[in-house]
Amino acid sequence: MLAAIAAIPGVVAVCRFRDDGSLIEAEGQLPAERMAHLARFAQWYRRFVAGNVDLLSLLGGAQGWSPAQGWILRGAVLSACGMGNLLCAFESAEGRLDLIMRALGDAARD
Numbered sequence: 001m002l003a004a005i006a007a008i009p010g011v012v013a014v015c016r017f018r019d020d021g022s023l024i025e026a027e028g029q030l031p032a033e034r035m036a037h038l039a040r041f042a043q044w045y046r047r048f049v050a051g052n053v054d055l056l057s058l059l060g061g062a063q064g065w066s067p068a069q070g071w072i073l074r075g076a077v078l079s080a081c082g083m084g085n086l087l088c089a090f091e092s093a094e095g096r097l098d099l100i101m102r103a104l105g106d107a108a109r110d
Contacts, residue, residue, distance in 0.1 A: 001107040002027040008103065010094030012078065015039050015087050016107075028089070042080075042087035045071060070101065084108030 005014040006027035013028030015035050021043035026035040053068040070083035079092045083104040090100060 001110060005088060005103045008099055010091040011088060013038060013089045017043055017085050038087055038089060042082045046082060
């Protein structure tokens with residue numbers, strides 16, 4: 001499944017990680033060390049987003065925010081998104097966010 005995501009135009013890297021942030025598997029153009037760093041970042045960021053979503057739900061009284069279904073960081077050159085224990089890094093100008101998020105969602109449910 002990761003190979004199919006890595007084949008989406010603009011995708012630089014896709015990885016699956018454990019709850020402790022260690023890398024399970026990865027596909028893409030980055031060296032293994034960078035993939036491992038991305039996995040640790042994604043695990044940390046997923047927890048950060050979950051905490052903020054919980055606070056938003058608690059303090060804002062809005063329903064439907066928790067649990068977070070995923071996250072997206074957009075940059076001028078590179079962007080990243082995650083869903084479950086998956087992370088995808090892609091070129092901002094070329095990556096199709098709709099295709100990537102749909103593929104991550106499908107892979108997260110497998």
